[in-house]
Amino acid sequence: MEEKINREKYKTLGYNVLTLFLFLAIWTLAYWLIKSPFFPSPLMVFNAFLELLIHGDIEDVKLGMHIQQSLWRIFGGFAAACILGIPLGLLMGLYGRVYDSTKVLIEPIRFIPPVAWIPLVIVLLVGYFRFVFIIWLGAFFPIFIGTLLSVRGVNPLHIEVPKSFGASRFYIIRNIVLPSVLPEVLTSMRVGLGIAWECIMAAEMIGGERVGIGIMILKYAQLIRMDAIIVGIIVIGIIGFGLNEIFIFVEKRIFRWKEVVSI
Amino acid sequence: MEKELIDVDLSMKFDSLSVLENIRFKVHENEFLVIVGPSGCGKTTMARLLAGLQKPTSGHVTMRGESISPKVHNISIVFQEPSCIPWRTLWDDITMGLVIKGVDQSAIKKRAEEVIKLVGLDGFEEYFPKQLSGGMKQRVAIARAYATNPDLLLMDEPFGHLDAQTRYLMQIEIMRIWEKEKKTVVFITNNIEEAVYLATRIIVFSKLPARIKAEYRIELPRPRKLTTPEFLGVRSEVTEQCEVVER
Numbered sequence A: 001m002e003e004k005i006n007r008e009k010y011k012t013l014g015y016n017v018l019t020l021f022l023f024l025a026i027w028t029l030a031y032w033l034i035k036s037p038f039f040p041s042p043l044m045v046f047n048a049f050l051e052l053l054i055h056g057d058i059e060d061v062k063l064g065m066h067i068q069q070s071l072w073r074i075f076g077g078f079a080a081a082c083i084l085g086i087p088l089g090l091l092m093g094l095y096g097r098v099y100d101s102t103k104v105l106i107e108p109i110r111f112i113p114p115v116a117w118i119p120l121v122i123v124l125l126v127g128y129f130r131f132v133f134i135i136w137l138g139a140f141f142p143i144f145i146g147t148l149l150s151v152r153g154v155n156p157l158h159i160e161v162p163k164s165f166g167a168s169r170f171y172i173i174r175n176i177v178l179p180s181v182l183p184e185v186l187t188s189m190r191v192g193l194g195i196a197w198e199c200i201m202a203a204e205m206i207g208g209e210r211v212g213i214g215i216m217i218l219k220y221a222q223l224i225r226m227d228a229i230i231v232g233i234i235v236i237g238i239i240g241f242g243l244n245e246i247f248i249f250v251e252k253r254i255f256r257w258k259e260v261v262s263i
Numbered sequence B: 001m002e003k004e005l006i007d008v009d010l011s012m013k014f015d016s017l018s019v020l021e022n023i024r025f026k027v028h029e030n031e032f033l034v035i036v037g038p039s040g041c042g043k044t045t046m047a048r049l050l051a052g053l054q055k056p057t058s059g060h061v062t063m064r065g066e067s068i069s070p071k072v073h074n075i076s077i078v079f080q081e082p083s084c085i086p087w088r089t090l091w092d093d094i095t096m097g098l099v100i101k102g103v104d105q106s107a108i109k110k111r112a113e114e115v116i117k118l119v120g121l122d123g124f125e126e127y128f129p130k131q132l133s134g135g136m137k138q139r140v141a142i143a144r145a146y147a148t149n150p151d152l153l154l155m156d157e158p159f160g161h162l163d164a165q166t167r168y169l170m171q172i173e174i175m176r177i178w179e180k181e182k183k184t185v186v187f188i189t190n191n192i193e194e195a196v197y198l199a200t201r202i203i204v205f206s207k208l209p210a211r212i213k214a215e216y217r218i219e220l221p222r223p224r225k226l227t228t229p230e231f232l233g234v235r236s237e238v239t240e241q242c243e244v245v246e247r
């Protein structure tokens, strides 16, 4: 049994490595066919990557610094979104009245794309908090709405079981509502994190700082240095992928009780 | 003399839909009262009212003279729908009522081991519901309900989802437990054979809106056999009453 699962794992890994090689092969082929100064080969991108990593960009800022700055901003905004979104979602899910009474404010704000706030935020806020605010705006609503809806989706029967034993409201929230919504809250956090990435790029490209992945891409865009731009893009993708995998790993660990349905 | 435990006298509506009309009966201590009635007539509604999970539109349900409430009275209910909590292991699920009622740790452990054995689930304590069969899950719900030693045990078609054989075994089991622990049970079913096999008394509900159509005291000796002429006689008598065309 254990052995079979392991074999499956290696097989999947093998196929993924194969996919990667195929992709690089097609890319190289395209490079040979297109032969344009604006279309770099994988090797050129790799060299640009090494250069950015070791020597830094045109302003001598190293790739690691860019990544660190962007992650730090995401962390701030994302943490703020979770700290506000989850309790507020729980509160409004449990007490429908609060949501119904504030709907007039919440719903329209929800439909304003975070990017639309950027000009305003640039004027009103400075430095780190600009980014935190934009990311917060982007990540907050998926987390908040996801949490709110998950509370409303709790199976009423699961609530009635402790209720029939005379459980307090606190017991029910602690032992039924919270564990029941946790998987969906984590999923909405994962969605929120994805949006946080979109926001950080937009914010950095407009935000007028010197360090950050988005800014790095912008610097090289002005020079039409495609190899370095692609490094930036790939770095974004890989970090996003990594963060997502961490979430999935945690989810699997916590939710041993969940039935896994495959389609 | 039978000691009265519960007094029911109520009507129940959902908006304009009248579900229970002038339902009036008493439940006595240690009796095994079975309510039968056609699907959709209001049996689950009756169970929820008896559990204090719902309030009647008019009238009352009282236990020893006090309006029934899960916070005041020691009641347990086995729901018609599968009700295991997915993220709780069998052990955590079965001990839920005991924890809520503030029983101390060592007593919880002792009682839980007892009821788990009673329903034949020992060895599965750390299993999650997804790892159990349908019948096992139902037994978890039953064990959870027994665990708190309730003054009133409500069972809403508890064997409805089980196959005939498991159902039969569960009926024998429940009888054994009732004879041993002498609880007061209100058992709901739409299966007349099951009703006659288990009941000390049967109340027959009419179809929607439900009224009490008939009441039988079943005095067949135990253990009952499904095939004796006496059993079949009582069973067809109740069946006929259930089939009477309603005016």
Ligand SMILES: Nc1ncnc2c1ncn2[C@@H]1O[C@H](COP(=O)(O)OP(=O)(O)OP(=O)(O)O)[C@@H](O)[C@H]1O
Residues within 6 Å of the ligand: B014, B017, B019, B037, B038, B039, B040, B041, B042, B043, B044, B045, B046, B080, B190, B208
């Ligand atoms: N929460 C509710 N709101 C509105 N109508 C309800 C509600 N619960 C039950 N009803 C209605 O009350 C009637 C009786 O329902 P109930 O679940 O009590 O039937 P039942 O006798 O348990 O049926 P079954 O044997 O199929 O389980 C049905 O017509 C149903 O539509």
Ligand SMILES: [Mg+2]
Residues within 6 Å of the ligand: B043, B044, B045, B080, B156, B157
């Ligand atoms: Mg029912």
